[in-house]
Amino acid sequence: MAPTTQDVARPRILLLLSIVLLLAAGPAAASAHAQAPALTPVQRHVADQLVSVFENDTTRIRYDYVVDLHDGCGITAGRAGFCSATGDMLLVVRDYAARRPHNALRRYLPVLRARAATGSASARGLRRAFRTAWRHAASDARFRAAQDHVVDEEYFDPAAQLAGAAGLASPLAVAIFYDTAIEHGISTDPDGLPALIARTDARAGAPAVAGEGRWLAAFLDVRRADLLHPHNRARRIDWPESVGRVSALRHLLADGHLDLLPPLAIDPWGDHTFTLR
Template sequence: MEARPTRRNALLLGLSLAAVPAAATLATRFAPAAGAAVQAVNLDDPAKKEIAMKIVCSAENSSLDWKSQYKYIEDIDDGRGYTAGIIGFCSGTHDMLELVELYKTRKSGNILAKYLPALRNVDGSDSHAGLDPNYTKDWATAAKDTVFQQCQNDERDRVYFNPAVSRGKSDGVRALGQFAYYDAIVMHGDGSDGTSFGGIRKRALTKAKPPAQGGNETTWLNAFLDARVWAMKQEEAHSDTSRVDTAQRVWLRNGNFDLNTPLDWKVYGDSYHIG
């Protein structure tokens, strides 16, 4: 569930609420002509969802090839035990336990089922008790199984992607805003405390209103990203905010609310492109 710790120094762009007028001007500049029929495409559109998976993978795994991450597993020393899979399921934050339980439901004799007692015991901690020395090897073996791959896809959608898109739609934000919500839930979780998604959104509401409440989309997303950056800086492992500053802020500044390609961004100083 959690983001990888900072790998290298990032080049920070930094766009504050003071830049909203310029961003709004750019949004107007790229708006369609009056009377043009435009159907906004949400992030759950298959093509947009693929883009979202690639962007998150650039931050989580320094790659655009998210489908190669089913086998990923390591302890990144962030206090959450093992982090693994396409979205960073963690042994210390319950989502890895739920994933392996789902895998057992769909394939009872799988190679990871024997670790369920240990996963229940280490849930909420950074302990590897009962998992070492073979858990990482067995995870990589399980990752070759299409049943386990689909379990990862389904849990990613249930826990992270679908809630983010649903909340984005209810707030009246388009694909970019829905992605900002998704990336926040991936890193911070979908809770209500100060540094979770709910806490971030609550903090943003003290500065602006979402479009569904009559607010301006640019103003709202800047407020949300400001609150997101604040939350990231509360924890050393997340203190590099380039996945916001040199990615989401750039697209917002350019008025790319529909997250249309081509997209160019930087995370931890590395450059990425989707044509």
């Protein structure tokens, strides 16, 4: 549900620019031009469960989730909180249309294009019938594959690449960046993941200097501060309420779960413990 993807053609270009800027930052960053940390299928599943808890309050991957949260992002749906106002929902429905040309969501492509082009949070044209179609499509393996593909292309793969470029090596680091990419986006705006990485380097030094654990702790401090006081004024209502994401990730870091191996327990909101398996 990244807030800065109105132009859906830009994220990949911005990712490449972000990595170039990281590598140009100095010897420590340049030495970090390592391969993106690889996760096993088990570790990736745990990372996906983390995002699902934060986005949908369940360890089950909610392909069928769809709701209007009235948070300035329009309709929010699917496993990663894809939004009609930010462009990633358009990517999902467009991908699904390529996999299954005749589907009930295809008719909403013009509306989704218009919402993404202007960043409009209007739910007009995306109400009951759209939500019913989304829930019904979730039973189709091709629709689930479309959601998975957009998550990988727009969030997980860029997060892993940025982790490698920053000099991070642990699966937990990738999971932290992955969740940050989902919420903050990978654009070069002040709230985006690359900006948070740069601010952390300025505060703690590069991971090669600070050590991965200390650097990640500093990164989570930077992210928490950004959630409490985002540059994007539209997020100043809902983002402060999501600092539990950072608290849960901080506990995993403090407990030494850099390998991201289950079972892991998290309680982001202070009222329920989720077990990641």
